[in-house]
Amino acid sequence: MKGLIFRQFKHRFGASLLFLCAFILIFTITPFVMLFLENSQKQVESDISFYGRGSYDLLVRPLGIESEIEKKRGIVHENYIGFGKGGISIDQWKEIQDRSDIEIAAPVASLGYFTGIRSNIGIQMPESSTRYVGQFKTTDGINHYPISEKYVCAMLETAGTLPLEVKRLYPKFEIIYSHSLLNLCTGEAVQFPLPVTYHLLVGIDPVEEEKLTGIAFEGINEENPKSGYAAMNQSAFPHATLIPVLDNQDATVSVELHALTEELDIGPEDTKKYRNALELSDEYKRDDVNFVRFEDLWNRSPKAYNDFLSEIEQLPPTNSKKLTIDMSPMVNPFNQDKAIMLNADGEMSELIAGNGYVQELDFNYTSEYYRASQLIYEEKNGMLTIKKLGEENNVPLYREIEKVGMTLTESLEHNEPVWIIDPVGEFAPGKRQDTLASSPLGIYQQAPVTLKDKDGKEKTVQATAIPGSFVTPAASGVTNIHLAALIKGEKAIDAIRVKVAGIDSYTKAAAKKIEKVASELEAMGLHVSIVAGASPQKLDVNVEGLGTVTESWTTLGATGTLVNQWDLTNMVLSIAFFFVAATYVINRILFWQVTKERELKILNLLGWNRRHVMKFLRMEVFFLTGIAWIISLAGITVFQTLRDTSVSIYIWHSGLTLATFLFLSYFAGKIGRKNTPQRKNGKIGKGLFLKNISFYRKYIRSPFIQLMFVSGLSTYVYLSLTETVQQTSVTILGEYVNLQSSSWHILLIICAYLLAILTLAEGFTSLLTARQQEIGIFRSIGWKNRHIIRFYLQEIGLWSACSIIIGNVLCIILFSSLFGINHTMWIVCCVSAIGFFLVVILFALINLVFFLKKDLTSTLQLRRRNSFKKLGKEQINPSKLNQ
Numbered sequence: 001m002k003g004l005i006f007r008q009f010k011h012r013f014g015a016s017l018l019f020l021c022a023f024i025l026i027f028t029i030t031p032f033v034m035l036f037l038e039n040s041q042k043q044v045e046s047d048i049s050f051y052g053r054g055s056y057d058l059l060v061r062p063l064g065i066e067s068e069i070e071k072k073r074g075i076v077h078e079n080y081i082g083f084g085k086g087g088i089s090i091d092q093w094k095e096i097q098d099r100s101d102i103e104i105a106a107p108v109a110s111l112g113y114f115t116g117i118r119s120n121i122g123i124q125m126p127e128s129s130t131r132y133v134g135q136f137k138t139t140d141g142i143n144h145y146p147i148s149e150k151y152v153c154a155m156l157e158t159a160g161t162l163p164l165e166v167k168r169l170y171p172k173f174e175i176i177y178s179h180s181l182l183n184l185c186t187g188e189a190v191q192f193p194l195p196v197t198y199h200l201l202v203g204i205d206p207v208e209e210e211k212l213t214g215i216a217f218e219g220i221n222e223e224n225p226k227s228g229y230a231a232m233n234q235s236a237f238p239h240a241t242l243i244p245v246l247d248n249q250d251a252t253v254s255v256e257l258h259a260l261t262e263e264l265d266i267g268p269e270d271t272k273k274y275r276n277a278l279e280l281s282d283e284y285k286r287d288d289v290n291f292v293r294f295e296d297l298w299n300r301s302p303k304a305y306n307d308f309l310s311e312i313e314q315l316p317p318t319n320s321k322k323l324t325i326d327m328s329p330m331v332n333p334f335n336q337d338k339a340i341m342l343n344a345d346g347e348m349s350e351l352i353a354g355n356g357y358v359q360e361l362d363f364n365y366t367s368e369y370y371r372a373s374q375l376i377y378e379e380k381n382g383m384l385t386i387k388k389l390g391e392e393n394n395v396p397l398y399r400e401i402e403k404v405g406m407t408l409t410e411s412l413e414h415n416e417p418v419w420i421i422d423p424v425g426e427f428a429p430g431k432r433q434d435t436l437a438s439s440p441l442g443i444y445q446q447a448p449v450t451l452k453d454k455d456g457k458e459k460t461v462q463a464t465a466i467p468g469s470f471v472t473p474a475a476s477g478v479t480n481i482h483l484a485a486l487i488k489g490e491k492a493i494d495a496i497r498v499k500v501a502g503i504d505s506y507t508k509a510a511a512k513k514i515e516k517v518a519s520e521l522e523a524m525g526l527h528v529s530i531v532a533g534a535s536p537q538k539l540d541v542n543v544e545g546l547g548t549v550t551e552s553w554t555t556l557g558a559t560g561t562l563v564n565q566w567d568l569t570n571m572v573l574s575i576a577f578f579f580v581a582a583t584y585v586i587n588r589i590l591f592w593q594v595t596k597e598r599e600l601k602i603l604n605l606l607g608w609n610r611r612h613v614m615k616f617l618r619m620e621v622f623f624l625t626g627i628a629w630i631i632s633l634a635g636i637t638v639f640q641t642l643r644d645t646s647v648s649i650y651i652w653h654s655g656l657t658l659a660t661f662l663f664l665s666y667f668a669g670k671i672g673r674k675n676t677p678q679r680k681n682g683k684i685g686k687g688l689f690l691k692n693i694s695f696y697r698k699y700i701r702s703p704f705i706q707l708m709f710v711s712g713l714s715t716y717v718y719l720s721l722t723e724t725v726q727q728t729s730v731t732i733l734g735e736y737v738n739l740q741s742s743s744w745h746i747l748l749i750i751c752a753y754l755l756a757i758l759t760l761a762e763g764f765t766s767l768l769t770a771r772q773q774e775i776g777i778f779r780s781i782g783w784k785n786r787h788i789i790r791f792y793l794q795e796i797g798l799w800s801a802c803s804i805i806i807g808n809v810l811c812i813i814l815f816s817s818l819f820g821i822n823h824t825m826w827i828v829c830c831v832s833a834i835g836f837f838l839v840v841i842l843f844a845l846i847n848l849v850f851f852l853k854k855d856l857t858s859t860l861q862l863r864r865r866n867s868f869k870k871l872g873k874e875q876i877n878p879s880k881l882n883q
Helices: 004-013 012-052 070-072 090-097 164-169 204-214 268-277 302-313 408-413 480-488 508-522 557-607 611-645 648-673 689-697 697-730 732-740 744-772 770-779 783-819 821-877 878-882
Strands: 058-061 075-077 102-116 120-123 132-139 144-146 151-157 173-176 190-193 199-204 242-249 256-263 318-327 340-342 348-350 371-372 377-381 383-386 388-392 395-396 401-403 419-425 449-452 458-459 479-481 497-500 527-531 535-543 547-555
Touching: 012 611, 012 648, 058 508, 070 075, 090 102, 090 480, 090 497, 102 204, 102 480, 120 204, 120 256, 132 190, 132 302, 144 388, 151 190, 151 268, 151 302, 199 204, 199 480, 204 535, 242 480, 419 479, 419 557, 508 527, 697 783, 697 821, 744 821, 770 783, 783 821
Parallel strands: 120 340, 199 479, 242 419, 383 535
Antiparallel strands: 058 497, 058 527, 075 547, 102 199, 102 371, 102 497, 120 190, 132 144, 132 151, 132 256, 151 173, 242 479, 256 318, 340 348, 371 401, 377 383, 388 395, 449 458, 449 547, 535 547
8 A cells, every 4th residue: 555655646746746835835834924923912012011111100180181182082292281271289299199009290380481581692893894783583493483673783983083082982983773782782892682582381399200200300499499690689579489490401492693794884084974964073071961972862862863773774785794593502491691602703602701791681571471272283184283373473373372470670560479580500301212102201302393395305393482382392491399389379280190109011910000090090080191001103283384294192002002903913814824724725635535536436446445445545645744744844943943933833833733634634534435426417507618617616616715715815914914004003112013023924925825826736737637638629629729728718717706806805894894994905905806816817827838738749649659559450460461
C-alpha cells in the first residue's frame, strides 16, 4: 500500500504539489497571522496601560459648564478655563482635597485678562535732522492690527543763533512730536511708550499645582508672598490690594513695532526760518519766560503746533529706513522691568538709563481687566465654524468682552478699592512635548494652532494682545487661589484637576477605581469628566476672516474606543481568515473526492473492502499533509529564531495541525464509505453556458466558494482596517497604537489570495481535464483555439462574476452592520470586485492557453502512436502475406 501511495504521488505530481503548497502555506502563515492578531491586541492594551493615564484622572467642573461641542463630540478644548466664570467654592475644593482616595486636587480659577507694568522703548539718537514715525501692532500670525496711535518725533538741528545757555539745554536738536509723546521725545532721546496689552491670569494652589506639574511656584504662597515694584509704590494707593503674580517665562506678547526713520534736509538755518515763521524769537535772556521752544507752542496755540507738525510730517526725506521689530523676545506680560533700546539697524538690547534715556514704569492699568466669553462653535456639514462678533480698534473679536476693573486713576476719582498686579518673579513651565495621553493643562502651554496659506505653507496662529481672540491663550501669569477668591468671589474655582491615589498604570482595575471616585464627586453636585484614557485630537475649524485652522482638543474616552475598535476588527478578521482557510480545506476535499471517483471504483472492482479503501485514503492524505507539516515547522522554526518571535507560535501551529489531521481523517473516511454513483441529470437551464455550469458544478463549486470568500475577505480587510485606523487616529494615542498594530494585516490578504490562486489552478485543471472529450469535439467541428478560449472565458466569467458579487455583497452587509454605510465602502467594493474579476479572467486565460497547447501536443502524439500501431498490424497481417 505504501508503494502504491508513492506511485500515486509520482503519477499525480502536479496535483500533489499544489496540495503541498497550499497546506504549507496554511500551516506556516495561519499561526503567524493568529499570533500577530493576538499580539496586536495585547500591544493595544499594553500601550493604553502604559500611556493611557495622563497627569491627572478627573476634571471636576461646575454643572452646566459643558459646551455644545463637548456634549456632542465628547471633546474638551486644550485650554478649557480661559473663559471661566467660576462655580466651585474653596470649601468644596478642601472637601475633595481631604479625601483619602485622592492624591492630588489642584484647583484653577480664570481671573481674566490683565495688563502689567508698562515701559517704553528707546531709539538711538541721530546725527542730523531726522523724523521718526512709529506705530505698535499686534498680530494673530497672519494679519497685523494697529493697537496704538501713529507716533511722530522729529529732531531738527538747533538754530545756530541760539545762545550757549539754550544749546546746553538742547545740545543739538529742537523737537516737534505727537503730543502723546510728552516727556518721551526730548532733545536728548527718542522714546515710544509700549502699548497696553492684556494677558490671561489664573489662580492656583501653589502646593497642589507643584505636585501636579513639578513646577515650583515660590513667591505667591498665601502665607509668605513676595513683593515687587508695585509694593514699593503702594503708598500712593493705600486703598489698593496687591496681587503677587508670577510671570510665565515662556509666555509671549504679540507686539510689533513698525517704525520709519527718515533723514530730513533741515539745517540750523532752516530751523531758524521755521522759528521766525512761527514768530518765535531767537533772543534769550536768563529766566526769560517769553522764550518758546517748538514743543512749548502747544500751550500757546494748539492749531499752530498741529499745522507745523503736519508740515514736518509731509517733508520728503533724503534717506529713509523701514523697520519691523518683533518685540515679543523683550516684552513681558506683567513684569516689564527692562527698558528696550533699538539701534539704527533695529537690533534690540537692554536700555541703560542715561544720556536723556529714562525707563518709564507705569502700573496705572494693572487694575483694569477684562473677561472673555466662551467661543461659540457652529457646525455646518461636519465643519466647525467660528464667527466674528465685532472689532476693537480694528482687531477682530470672536468672544464677548466684559470690562471688570478700572484704572488706578479712575479708582482715585471714584474712591473705589482696586487690585494692583504686583509682579514678584517668574516660573518656567518647561518645553512642551506631544503626549499620547492627554490631561488638559493648556493653562501653561498648549499645542500650536496652525493654518495653511495659499501656497500650502503651515503658519502658526497666535492670540492677539487684545482680549477676544479665537485662540485661547495659555496663562501668562499665576497668583494664589485665595487671592483669586478676593477678586472673583467665594466660588472662584473653574476646575479642579484630580489624581486618584493608588494607581500606577491605566488598567481595567484602575479605570473602575477612577469611575467610582468620579461618581462620588458627581454626588456633590459637580460635573466630572474622566480624562484618564483621553488623548489629544486635531480638529479643523473655519474661522471667519481668517480661514481653516487646526486646533488641539482632548478626546474623552479615547482608550475605550481604541480597545473596542481593535477588539472588533481583530475578532472579525480572525473569523474571516479562518473561514477562508477552512473553505480551502473543504474545497480541496471536494476536489479530491471528484478526482478519486474513478480510482475508487477500480479499487472496488479489484476486491478492496471499505476498511482497506479508508486506510489507503487516510495514508495518502496523511503522507502529503505530513510533508507539508514538516516543511512548515522548519520554516516557522527558522523565522522564530531569527526574529525572536514568541514561542506561542508553536502552540498555534500544533493546534492547527491537529485540527487539520482530524478534519482530513474524518472526510477521508467519509469518502471511503460513501458510494459515488454518477448523478442523474435533471432539468437544467436552456442556455449552453448554464447547462455546462450545471453539469460540471462539482468541478466549479470549489473555486466558486473560494472566490466568494476571498473576494469578500480582501475587500473587508481593507475597509475594516481603513475605517478602524480612521476612527481611532483622530487622537495622538490612536495614531501611535495604529502604527504599532497595523504592519502585518497584509498577510491576511496575501495568504487569502494565494489560497484562491491554488484553488483556481486545481479547479480549472480538473474542469478542463474532465472536458477533454468536449474540447476534442469542438476541434473536430472546426473550432480554433481562440474560439474555445472565448467560449470557456465567457462561461468562467459568468460563474466567477456571480461568486465575486456574492462575496462583496456579504462584505457590504458585514461592514455596514459593524461600521455603518459610507461613500468609500461603495467605491472600494466596486473597484475591488472589478479588479479581482479581471485577475480571475487573466489567470483563466493563462490556464486555458497552457492547457490547450499541452492537450494539442498530447493529441498529436497519441494519433502518431496509433498510426504506427495500425501500420505495424497491417505489415504482419497473415491474409495480406498470403496474397
